[in-house]
Amino acid sequence: MTNSKRMAAAAAVLLGAATGAQADGGWLDDISVSAGGFVRLEVAGASTRDTNPANQLGNAFNGRSVPRQAYTPPALAAGLITWDTLPYNLSTDASSPGLRPMPYEENDVNYSILRGELEVGMTLTPDLQLIGRLRAIYDPGEFYEEFDADTLNFDRGGITGGDPALYRGRPNYFEYRVEGDAHPNPLEWAGENYLVYFPALIFDYNRGPLNVRVGNQQIAWGQAIFFRVFDVVDGLDLRRHLVLDYAQEEYADERVPALGLRVGYQFSDALLADAFIQKFQPTVYGNPNTPYNVIPVQFTVHDRYSEGGWDDEYSYGLRLKANYGQWGFQAMAVQRYNPDGVFRWTASGVDKNLPGGPLTLGGQVNALLALEGLTSGELMAQTPLEASPGGVYSANEWYNYSAWARLDGTGLVNALIHDFPAARQLFASPVETYEQSFNQLNTFFIAGGSGLRGHIAREYFQEEVYGLGASYVTEGEPGSLFDQLIINLEVNYTPDRVFTAPDLNGEFVKDDAWVGALVMEKYFRFTQAFPATYFVFQYMHRSVDDLFGRHLSGYGGTEDHSATGVSGGSNYYVFAFQQPFPQDIYRAGFALLYDQRGSMLVQPGIKWKPSGAWTVEAFYTHVWGSIGGAEPSETLLSTIDHADELTLRLAYQF
Structure with missing residues (x-):
């Protein structure tokens, strides 16, 4: 029996009872019914x-342009630099502003x-x-x-x-x-x-x-x-x-x-x-x-x-x-x-490559992974992140909403990296300070083609x-x-x-x-x-x-x-x-x-x-x-x- 049929049958029983419907004679004669509503x-x-x-329509960052700067991940610099020291100026979108494309209503x-x-x-x-x-x-x-x-x-x-x-x-x-x-x-x-x-x-x-x-x-x-x-x-x-x-x-x-x-x-x-x-x-x-x-x-x-x-x-x-x-x-x-x-x-399960051509940050990550026979999509599917719209577009938004939800913005970054090894293959590195976390987040939001969605279980x-x-x-x-x-x-x-x-x-x-x-x-x-x-x-x-x-x-x-x-x-x-x-x-x-x-x-x-x-x-x-x-x-x-x-x-x- 389908859900709709079960619902109709159950409602019919109650509605029949509400009208006092009963057969003549037999044990039903002793049944009394009260109904209201x-x-x-x-x-x-x-x-x-x-x-x-x-x-989406209540996000305070809608229509607000937030400055973002990409930085070279330590994983690409042999650990000689940190997230807050060297701007990644080789790509055309290294300083792409974060702009949520939804209006505030x-x-x-x-x-x-x-x-x-x-x-x-x-x-x-x-x-x-x-x-x-x-x-x-x-x-x-x-x-x-x-x-x-x-x-x-x-x-x-x-x-x-x-x-x-x-x-x-x-x-x-x-x-x-x-x-x-x-x-x-x-x-x-x-x-x-x-x-x-x-x-x-x-x-x-x-x-x-x-x-x-x-x-x-x-x-x-x-x-x-x-x-x-x-x-x-x-x-x-x-x-x-x-x-x-x-x-x-x-x-x-x-x-x-x-x-x-x-x-x-x-x-x-x-x-x-x-x-x-x-x-x-x-x-x-x-x-x-x-x-x-x-x-x-x-x-x-x-x-x-x-x-x-x-x-x-x-x-x-x-x-x-x-x-x-x-x-x-x-x-x-x-x-x-x-x-x-x-x-x-939790892992997103979404196999979607980072977007962009050869001069974009996402495109350059894709090129580096291709040298190892990997794609960013298969690695992203093993992390809690999805390269899709409607997510977080800037480190400012990340920390704002972490506070709103009573979460630890910097700890979220480290837990994501620690619990999901594929994140490290995508050049993510553990952070020690708010500044390092802020810079790493903006780097990955830019690589994601404006922003990234998160997945939780x-x-x-x-x-x-x-x-x-x-x-x-x-x-x-x-x-x-x-x-x-x-x-x-x-x-x-x-x-x-x-x-x-x-x-x-x-x-x-x-x-x-x-x-x-x-x-x-x-x-x-x-x-x-x-x-x-x-x-x-x-x-x-x-x-x-x-x-x-x-x-x-x-x-x-x-x-x-x-x-x-x-x-x-x-x-x-x-x-x-x-x-x-x-x-x-x-x-x-x-x-x-x-x-x-x-x-x-x-x-x-x-x-x-x-x-x-x-x-x-x-x-x-x-x-x-x-x-x-x-x-x-x-x-x-x-x-x-x-x-x-x-x-x-x-x-x-x-």
Whole structure:
């Protein structure tokens, strides 16, 4: 059965159930069905009109001429000179400027989708239910400044490496594709502009203290705004709106569902055990040139999820929760494959010679290699580089984007040379200083015929995550601020966690990682005329990485120097509140995330229910990527500070 037929059959089952269709007589007479859903239009307008710098049309170097000078590689000079001493003036393009051929385009709209959801509950027996939630999303792509990669086909044959569905033509908004598998997520069907999947399709069995859920499901062990400590089971789907949805929805729309078994057992009113085993499904990042892509498009990603056999792996874990008076306790142990994955340099596999005639740098490299019976194309295919457009065009751009992605610009050069011997056959040499790296980069960008593309692999590692938590509910004068204040402390520990190395080497970075969070929440009624206001304050400390999982050793780079790293861990603070109005016709909300290193996100919002079926929501997200003179590459949020936007939602519920 084809994917489209399976999707149609599954939808028919749910839709049939939603209408209460059943045969007359027999056991079907005992089945009861409930159904509901909504249709919602979601639009986010860019308040600053900045374009995502990770995409081709948002690159700050577009249309900017950057001086470049080629130098004689030490490999051609018997090691008697260095990269920063002798200009290579024998070729006509020795001082070719770096000019990205794409224009810089501004966006008025970052996000525009039509979403529909249908949820069906079917009671099969007093103990057994079938629960299904079907979600469909459509993004026409008509409201963005789209980049068409085929417009570069005139330049060295265009972009030839990577999955053509992602790196050729117009953006692919929704397909999650990995090497060797164009459909890695079960119960999901997607195209360039649509996504249909089941966030939940489960059999739910309840009998006494036992609860068993089997099927496609999301497991949310933690509910916190922005923070995830115990919430380690599922990865996140970042294709639609990154992490910029309404913060107080606590990742409800982002968790990636997976096929699995979950068993809960209530031993007593005070003790609960919750265990799961689940097919491993990775975090899904935005595709190249889509509005919320976070991986710079100068690089081609090879996701090894299927090729590496991770699509046959499982994660499992156990959580215990206990209550004792005003106290609550919990503990967890999870063995999982980290869904975020890690990245490293990988061979491009693209056999494309350096371009140019005999008087160009690329042509002279080709002539020297021909004397040894080699071609630059066969050697380039064994390195992470591809002589194609849409990559990096200057050393300035290389270091700028290394800092933006929290990578070590100089270390990237040395790792590329160390891990791939073919790079040395192409006359690349290890470097010791920023200046040597800068000069070598420009030399090879010129030889590449203006610029080069890089290739990286995404891989996954198993890890154990252990967590402890305690909560306490205070008692005070009834109605006072300190009465019924809930204080919750959570800590998790991952020994030898594997991180992406700032130089993208194949050994990665292995570090013991601690994450802790303090959460205080309270309902407080200021006046009898209004319902109680919900307040929450949160603090998180991370020992070796940031909130996005990037190791802190990659922080601190700029266009003028490599990453220096930062010490002391990461510290984040959150304050949020919700204020319902009488009859809950209006509900105002506010969330703030503050990064102690010098960045901040604020998000005020309001929800209006003019009738029982209609809902209108609006929230504004503003990001300061650097405040108080902070270096942008030493803060959390400078990576997304282009995403200042007003989001509107119009929903009809049925």
